[in-house]
Amino acid sequence: MRYKYIIIWFMTLAGIAFPVLAKAELPAPEDFVRDFYVWFINADKPDRVAEMDNGIYKYVAKPTADRVRADITRGSQPGNVDYFTKVQDYNPDEWKANTTIHHAVPLNNGVTIVPATFGKDEKIDIIVFLKEVQGHWEIIKAEDVLPYP
Numbered sequence: 001m002r003y004k005y006i007i008i009w010f011m012t013l014a015g016i017a018f019p020v021l022a023k024a025e026l027p028a029p030e031d032f033v034r035d036f037y038v039w040f041i042n043a044d045k046p047d048r049v050a051e052m053d054n055g056i057y058k059y060v061a062k063p064t065a066d067r068v069r070a071d072i073t074r075g076s077q078p079g080n081v082d083y084f085t086k087v088q089d090y091n092p093d094e095w096k097a098n099t100t101i102h103h104a105v106p107l108n109n110g111v112t113i114v115p116a117t118f119g120k121d122e123k124i125d126i127i128v129f130l131k132e133v134q135g136h137w138e139i140i141k142a143e144d145v146l147p148y149p
Contacts, residue, residue, distance in 0.1 A: 029104035032059070032137045033114040033128050037099060040084055041092050051083065061131065061138040085118070086126055086144035094120055104130075111140070 027035075036059040043050035050056065051072055056065050068083045081088055095118045102115040110132040118124045129141040 026132065026135060026137065029112045029114050029130050029137060030101045032130065033116060034099070034101045035059070036128075036139060037116065038096075041095055044092070049082070059139055061133070061140045064140055084126075084142050086124055086142070090118070
């Protein structure tokens with residue numbers, strides 16, 4: 001009889017504790033953006049742009065990635081620059097060594113913005129918009145801070 005209560009107690013505890021333990025902790029938005037750009041710069045090759053690699057779906061919301069891929073396929077990216085770097089060309093080694101991910105700013109509805117700066121002499125500033133979706137981050141948009149109106 002005593003074992004019956006111990007088993008019930010253990011099953012109740014397991015039912016409460018396991019879902020909490022199983023839920024993965026959401027990484028800091030700054031870390032997520034840093035991981036994305038490490039992946040992006042390494043996946044971006046002269047013969048195949050990173051946006052066409054299916055690994056992009058680990059970081060970028062499907063509608064965003066699909067829209068960017070469609071623009072690339074048509075040869076009509078806005079401003080004739082890469083969507084996630086906002087430049088036509090960059091030096092991967094320079095950007096790897098000179099990347100600054102700034103503090104995230106949470107907004108409404110699970111959206112967070114993360115500013116990023118790339119380059120050594122000619123710096124590029126980008127604002128990355130993230131949305132928390134089902135316990136993980138997704139990039140929903142990337143914007144350049146230039147040109148000013």
